[in-house]
Amino acid sequence: MMANSALQLPIIDLSCSDRISTAQSIRQACMEYGFFYLINHGVEEELLKRVFEESRKFFVLPSEERMKVVRKDHRGYTPLYAEKLDPSSISKGDSKESFYIGPFEDMKNQWPPAELLPLWRSTMEEYHKSVLNAGKRLISLVALALNLDEDFFTKVGALDPPNGFLRLLHYPAELGVADQQIYGASAHSDYGMITLLAAEDVGGLQISREKFEQNRVWEDVHHVNGAFIVNIADMMERWTNCLFRSTLHRVLPTGRERYSAAFFLDGNPDCMVECLKSCCSESRPPRYPPIRIGDYLQQRFRVTYG
Numbered sequence: 456m457m458a459n460s461a462l463q464l465p466i467i468d469l470s471c472s473d474r475i476s477t478a479q480s481i482r483q484a485c486m487e488y489g490f491f492y493l494i495n496h497g498v499e500e501e502l503l504k505r506v507f508e509e510s511r512k513f514f515v516l517p518s519e520e521r522m523k524v525v526r527k528d529h530r531g532y533t534p535l536y537a538e539k540l541d542p543s544s545i546s547k548g549d550s551k552e553s554f555y556i557g558p559f560e561d562m563k564n565q566w567p568p569a570e571l572l573p574l575w576r577s578t579m580e581e582y583h584k585s586v587l588n589a590g591k592r593l594i595s596l597v598a599l600a601l602n603l604d605e606d607f608f609t610k611v612g613a614l615d616p617p618n619g620f621l622r623l624l625h626y627p628a629e630l631g632v633a634d635q636q637i638y639g640a641s642a643h644s645d646y647g648m649i650t651l652l653a654a655e656d657v658g659g660l661q662i663s664r665e666k667f668e669q670n671r672v673w674e675d676v677h678h679v680n681g682a683f684i685v686n687i688a689d690m691m692e693r694w695t696n697c698l699f700r701s702t703l704h705r706v707l708p709t710g711r712e713r714y715s716a717a718f719f720l721d722g723n724p725d726c727m728v729e730c731l732k733s734c735c736s737e738s739r740p741p742r743y744p745p746i747r748i749g750d751y752l753q754q755r756f757r758v759t760y761g
């Protein structure tokens with residue numbers, strides 16, 4: 456269980472004009488790690504700073520204020536220990552609280568009262584749009600990396616609408632009880648297409664590339680200023696028949712408070728995901744049956760929220 460801190464994830468430059476070589480690097484990164492850093496992604500540092508400021512303002516509100524916007528339809532506040540990302544863990548839940556903001560079109564989002572946090576909603580909407588834009592640009596490079604047309608994921612209906620979920624996370628510093636089993640976020644893979652993560656430079660995030668084995672080695676993912684940490688999620692793993700890895704990750708408690716903002720590009724619930732032709736053959740049959748994205752997400756949420 457020793458952590459190895461020598462992990463050097465690849466760095467992908469979203470603004471690089473040589474799209475073919477960028478796609479090649481993405482392919483390599485997704486096959487080897489399922490994780491990479493994304494730089495020059497077009498999301499302003501100043502906007503990200505405001506997102507973290509506003510996020511903090513929400514999580515320091517009194518509990519009864521936070522509970523007024525408790526999670527409904529997968530939008531809003533999830534309290535400490537409400538979620539257990541690794542259902543096999545015996546802990547009472549993960550020691551984090553979070554806030555989900557989904558697509559705007561269906562008007563299902565919940566917002567903290569404007570009297571308390573006047574800039575909150577506009578900040579989060581601006582960030583959601585900006586990071587979604589980066590995510591869509593990245594997805595077209597992922598398509599190229601799979602030798603598909605750049606607009607493949609649009610054509611199969613995954614991005615229309617794109618179904619992006621912003622999740623603000625807060626990991627408190629003090630846990631109160633000395634419990635070895637408590638994780639900030641227990642071991643899991645993400646469910647959708649890709650995730651773009653912005654986190655404070657506090658440490659704690661680890662990945663394990665031994666998804667299907669018992670003896671897992673965990674490696675620290677260090678912070679790179681200005682970069683998103685991007686990971687491949689389960690839908691992409693299914694499309695690619697495990698060529699691209701949806702890698703296990705977790706957040707360890709470090710004794711320091713931690714804020715992060717994960718953007719999950721999940722894909723349209725009605726889109727069917729089935730093994731790409733180029734990723735299966737007689738000797739490499741599809742590992743998973745076709746599945747509707749919405750059905751897969753429902754199933755995973757049911758388990759993690761017990």
Ligand SMILES: O=C(O)CCC(=O)C(=O)O
Pocket residue numbers: 622624640645652654660704706715716717
């Ligand atoms: O907070 C983090 O750094 C990671 C969070 C995460 O993995 C998740 O919410 O899926």
Ligand SMILES: [Fe+2]
Pocket residue numbers: 643644645704
């Ligand atoms: Fe995750």
